[in-house]
Amino acid sequence: MLEIANVGVSFGGLIAVNDFSMTVEKGTIHALIGPNGAGKTTLFNSITRVGPRTYGKVYYKGENITALPDYQMIHKGIARTFQNLHLFNGMTVYENLYAGYAYHYQKMFPSIFFGGHKKFIEEVNAKILEVAAEVGIYPYLSQFPSQLSYGILKKVEIARAIISRPEMLLLDEPAAGLNHQETEELDVVLTDMKKQGMTILLVEHDMDIVMKISDRITVINFGKKIAEGTPAEIARDPEVIRVYLGGDNNA
Numbered sequence: 001m002l003e004i005a006n007v008g009v010s011f012g013g014l015i016a017v018n019d020f021s022m023t024v025e026k027g028t029i030h031a032l033i034g035p036n037g038a039g040k041t042t043l044f045n046s047i048t049r050v051g052p053r054t055y056g057k058v059y060y061k062g063e064n065i066t067a068l069p070d071y072q073m074i075h076k077g078i079a080r081t082f083q084n085l086h087l088f089n090g091m092t093v094y095e096n097l098y099a100g101y102a103y104h105y106q107k108m109f110p111s112i113f114f115g116g117h118k119k120f121i122e123e124v125n126a127k128i129l130e131v132a133a134e135v136g137i138y139p140y141l142s143q144f145p146s147q148l149s150y151g152i153l154k155k156v157e158i159a160r161a162i163i164s165r166p167e168m169l170l171l172d173e174p175a176a177g178l179n180h181q182e183t184e185e186l187d188v189v190l191t192d193m194k195k196q197g198m199t200i201l202l203v204e205h206d207m208d209i210v211m212k213i214s215d216r217i218t219v220i221n222f223g224k225k226i227a228e229g230t231p232a233e234i235a236r237d238p239e240v241i242r243v244y245l246g247g248d249n250n251a
């Protein structure tokens with residue numbers, strides 16, 4: 001579904017991502033894990049073209065999307081969330097979801113804002129209510145981000161990402177800052193998404209979370225792939241154990 005081929009990112013003399021390749025198969029939850037500073041966010045941003053890429057290629061369903069601008073990804077069916085929340089604080093949760101949807105829609109069909117406006121509003125309203133129920137944020141739709149806990153806001157961000165029903169969802173550290181219960185709820189939401197046929201690339205720092213829901217795990221350290229396999233294979237991989245428990249990194 002998504003193929004990352006020999007991607008590299010350098011910042012001046014620092015090599016953040018080093019000749020990195022991985023393939024995410026359709027219908028799977030594929031986790032990319034690694035200690036702090038391993039290069040996860042840099043790789044993630046280079047895939048979504050929010051950050052730089054020094055070399056390498058990215059393919060989506062066999063199509064070369066290496067040069068595709070980030071805002072066009074959604075039209076291919078790829079949605080993403082950010083490690084730091086990107087919500088509008090002056091808008092309610094409902095309005096944030098609306099804005100997220102309308103933003104992408106507008107780029108496809110500018111005319112909807114002239115003709116067919118009422119129908120569009122009704123359609124978006126139905127989508128918002130549906131996705132809010134699915135993710136568990138229905139009770140918070142009329143509230144502002146500042147009134148809500150971090151765990152709820154993370155769900156709002158996921159809801160906003162999936163409202164356009166993408167085929168693929170890219171998540172950067174969705175569990176960061178969540179407590180145990182919130183993390184378990186997130187697991188359920190992501191597993192449900194997968195059941196609906198969505199393909200998920202999950203970038204995470206915490207190994208426990210990905211062990212439970214991932215079909216496949218790729219491990220990155222110092223910008224290099226150091227292991228790849230099923231959760232069971234990764235759990236007993238000596239190099240992974242060394243990196244996570246050995247304390248040679250600041251994780």
Ligand SMILES: Nc1ncnc2c1ncn2[C@@H]1O[C@H](COP(=O)(O)OP(=O)(O)O)[C@@H](O)[C@H]1O
Binds near residue numbers: 014016034037038042
């Ligand atoms: N914009 C940037 N400029 C310079 N160095 C950066 C930049 N972004 C990330 N880095 C460096 O690249 C490395 C990888 O960082 P990052 O991708 O954020 O790691 P992770 O997400 O795995 O914690 C780190 O050494 C970090 O300091």
Ligand SMILES: [Mg+2]
Binds near residue numbers: 040041083
């Ligand atoms: Mg990161």
